[in-house]
Every structure is written in C-alpha cells, then in structure tokens.
Amino acid sequence: MTDPSVKAEVLARLKNVRGHIAGIERMMEEDQPCANLLVQIAAVRSSIDKIGYFLLENNAVNCLCDDSQFTAQDRRKVEQVVKQLLSFVKK
DSSP: OOHHHHHHHHHHHHHHHHHHHHHHHHHHHTOOHHHHHHHHHHHHHHHHHHHHHHHHHHHHHHHTTOOOTTOOHHHHHHHHHHHHHHHOOOO
C-alpha cells in the first residue's frame, strides 16, 4: 500500500472495529441478550466489508492507472468503473 492517506484510513477503521469487538466481549460477559449481540456482530461485519471495499477500490484504481501514459481523464474513467463495479457487488 503506497498511499499514506489510504493506510491511515484503513488503520483508523480497523481500530474502530477493534473497539467495537471489545464492546461485544463486554456484552457477552454481562450476559446481554443474544439479539443485541447479533446486532453488534452484524455491525462489525458491515464495517469489515466496508474496509474491504475501500481497499479494493483504492488498490484497483492505483494498479490500473499505474502507468504514466494514463491521463487524469483516464483515471477518472477508471475510478467511475471501479465504483460502479463495487456498487454492483455490494450486498
């Protein structure tokens, strides 16, 4: 991963997930209802999916536009196609 801003964003999101999981652990220790736990687990799963989509989007654009012969307009077109693909594959 070469883009420091992407790396920082991913790390921030992962730290958020880590905190969320710690909260789920506390809920388990406190014998919270199963339904509440499942809601929180679904939220963590959604967060992880979003991190994956974010990484995929940034990596795909950077890999496809790595060649110096790509113009800014070419890059925007690739970004648009990648976003369309991600919108299609998201649940």
